[in-house]
Amino acid sequence: MRVKINNIYRYLICIKPTKQITVPPFPLSRNSSLSLSKTFRQAKEKRMVFVKGPGLYTDIGKKARDLLYKDYQGDQKFTLTTHTANGVAITSSATKKGDLFLADVNTQLKNKNITTDVKVDTHSNVYTTITVDEPAPGVKAIFSFVAPDQKSGKVELQYLHEYAGISTSLGLTAKPIVNFSGVAGNNNATFGTDVSFDTASGNFVKYNAGISYTTTDLVASLMLNDKGETITASYFHTVSPLTNTAVGAELTHSFTTNENTLTIGTQHALDPLTSVKARVNNYGKASALMQHEWRPKSLITISGEVDTRAIEKSAKIGLAVALKP
16 A cells, blocks of 8 residues: 555656645555545646647747846836725836836736736727637637727637647738647647738738747747748756756847847846846847845846947946735
8 A cells, every 4th residue: 555655646746736735644544545546636637637738839939038038128117006806906007218108007807717908008099808718628719909999809719739739810800910820749849830811912921930849957949930031049948946047048040131149148046036137149238137026926127238339338227116915
């Protein structure tokens, strides 16, 4: 019996269930063994439902892009999120870009598997997005439109499978633009394509392709973008999972201008609440940021950028504060 329970315990660790499972000390009683067996079956069922597949086309190279570009900014931004008694989330944000001041208010309401987002900006545009999660197994439906733009309506369907990921969208006009992206593979290797067809002109306005290779600590990808005019190779490597230390690089070559753009960066967690990132490209632009979670879900981010080839110019300093009481 002890050997059997040990095997179950090792299997539970391998499948990484969503909830932590506490294994009682040995020896186990018959009731404890049955309880553990039941937990084992539940964890196995959850594993079958929430299987991680190749994801969507937008996931190709995402880790490297997040490391190199996410949270970097040269503006001042303030965001405040509050929740009402009935569960409505209201997010107000204000951004100062030079002499311009932009603001918007976003309201999010969740009802079962339906999420409704309504955002109003300073130009009186109303952005509405309705997301229906799991109307069928593995399916997500997204409907969006912008008022008063009557041609902005779009419906999108996403389907995630253990070995495939498909996303298709259709503009709600007489002659819409149809977009299709699909990937095939598994948790290690993925290849896919992303195309858009304009039914009004009868031409393809976009066609991209990409491949990705993933291991436990490495993600490498290669993408052909801009109708084959540019090629981008990216690399992400986890150095230390305990301190969230990672390095990444992205190389883009333009066949039209014959120019290369190389960006390398790194990230590191100083402590569980504070992280730092840095990047530099072949044009001499060096950037760094520090992000601190001073209370749960409330972040303050300070970032800066300097041109090493024109050091006499003043550095760009960005500040972002996000409050979630």
